[in-house]
Amino acid sequence: MIMKMKFKINKKDDLKLFDKFARKLNLKSSRKRDFIIDYFLTLNKHISIEELYNQIKTKIPGIGYSTIYRTLRLLVLCGLATARQFEKGITRYEPVHIKKHHDHFICTRCGQIIEFHNRTIEKIQNNLAHKYHFLIQNHKLEIYGICQKCKKKGRRQWRASI
Amino acid sequence: MIMKMKFKINKKDDLKLFDKFARKLNLKSSRKRDFIIDYFLTLNKHISIEELYNQIKTKIPGIGYSTIYRTLRLLVLCGLATARQFEKGITRYEPVHIKKHHDHFICTRCGQIIEFHNRTIEKIQNNLAHKYHFLIQNHKLEIYGICQKCKKKGRRQWRASI
DNA sequence: CTCATTGCAAACGATTTGCATACCG
DNA sequence: CGGTATGCAAATCGTTTGCAATGAG
Numbered sequence: 001m002i003m004k005m006k007f008k009i010n011k012k013d014d015l016k017l018f019d020k021f022a023r024k025l026n027l028k029s030s031r032k033r034d035f036i037i038d039y040f041l042t043l044n045k046h047i048s049i050e051e052l053y054n055q056i057k058t059k060i061p062g063i064g065y066s067t068i069y070r071t072l073r074l075l076v077l078c079g080l081a082t083a084r085q086f087e088k089g090i091t092r093y094e095p096v097h098i099k100k101h102h103d104h105f106i107c108t109r110c111g112q113i114i115e116f117h118n119r120t121i122e123k124i125q126n127n128l129a130h131k132y133h134f135l136i137q138n139h140k141l142e143i144y145g146i147c148q149k150c151k152k153k154g155r156r157q158w159r160a161s162i
Numbered sequence: 163m164i165m166k167m168k169f170k171i172n173k174k175d176d177l178k179l180f181d182k183f184a185r186k187l188n189l190k191s192s193r194k195r196d197f198i199i200d201y202f203l204t205l206n207k208h209i210s211i212e213e214l215y216n217q218i219k220t221k222i223p224g225i226g227y228s229t230i231y232r233t234l235r236l237l238v239l240c241g242l243a244t245a246r247q248f249e250k251g252i253t254r255y256e257p258v259h260i261k262k263h264h265d266h267f268i269c270t271r272c273g274q275i276i277e278f279h280n281r282t283i284e285k286i287q288n289n290l291a292h293k294y295h296f297l298i299q300n301h302k303l304e305i306y307g308i309c310q311k312c313k314k315k316g317r318r319q320w321r322a323s324i
Numbered sequence: 325c326t327c328a329t330t331g332c333a334a335a336c337g338a339t340t341t342g343c344a345t346a347c348c349g
Numbered sequence: 350c351g352g353t354a355t356g357c358a359a360a361t362c363g364t365t366t367g368c369a370a371t372g373a374g
Contacts, residue, residue, distance in 0.1 A: 124283050132310070139305040142303075147295070148296065
């Protein structure tokens with residue numbers, strides 16, 4: 001029922017787009033930024049700045065948080081990344097190529113996000129769309145609730161936080 | 163074609179639910195908190211802490227931010243409010259009663275929103291949730307596309323509005 | 325009296341920014 | 350060289366928390 005999704009990543013085109021964007025804004029090229037962008041665009045899942053920072057740090061030891069933030073801001077500006085807030089206070093970025101057709105379970109207690117894809121739901125959507133003479137471009141399905149771990153935790157642990 | 167949905171605001175039941183929740187957690191009652199809850203539950207739109215604070219302040223001048231925060235946290239915990247981040251850095255809360263049956267077709271050209279509800283999609287969601295041991299609290303399904311009218315209009319008319 | 329609630333100020337965590345330095349063309 | 354990119358530390362902003370005072374049962 002649940003399918004792992006495959007994405008055709010067209011990094012080349014994405015990089016070309018960024019180049020054009022960079023020229024428009026008179027940006028100079030930079031090894032570090034280029035590396036971050038290249039790295040980010042190969043991802044097929046959303047990522048937080050912290051995660052990205054830790055991963056990049058292993059490749060560019062001296063890298064700073066601000067550089068990651070500034071680079072991601074540029075990517076969002078030029079449309080190559082999308083920023084989303086699944087849970088409180090943490091922004092997650094996804095490369096534009098995975099924007100389509102993925103759905104999320106989001107735990108409202110611990111913030112865990114489970115991605116899934118379901119064909120039947122999509123089929124129904126298409127039927128409904130047909131009924132309403134609606135041409136589907138894209139959709140977003142988010143299911144909020146409590147994940148297995150948090151259900152087990154029970155009341156005591158979150159009681160403490162009042 | 164657009165269906166106005168009616169929400170039965172059942173504040174009485176909501177308050178009862180909170181009472182039960184409060185008893186379980188050994189909360190004492192408090193005028194201020196009760197007022198905030200009552201006020202919040204009559205809203206039919208999401209609200210930010212800042213907005214709520216400013217509105218409550220006109221009724222209870224001495225109120226503090228923390229009280230609002232703490233009360234909303236309780237409401238989220240007991241399921242009477244949902245927290246969402248529509249935009250970066252700001253959490254908005256909505257009363258549960260406007261949170262149900264939240265499916266939308268959204269026309270990306272004219273902005274028309276068609277609300278709909280489909281039982282089968284919900285059934286599938288429940289199956290998926292079961293598989294992941296996930297307890298569903300609510301969900302949001304948004305389908306973006308082009309509505310009947312705009313399909314007929316062709317490109318010229320909506321192009322002008324960009 | 326015994327706890328829970330509240331307001332305030334301080335703490336916090338994610339993000340942004342000012343500035344001096346490093347880098348690119 | 351002139352201007353952009355970077356790292357660092359400090360500033361910011363929404364939110365949380367410690368604590369002393371207040372309120373409820």
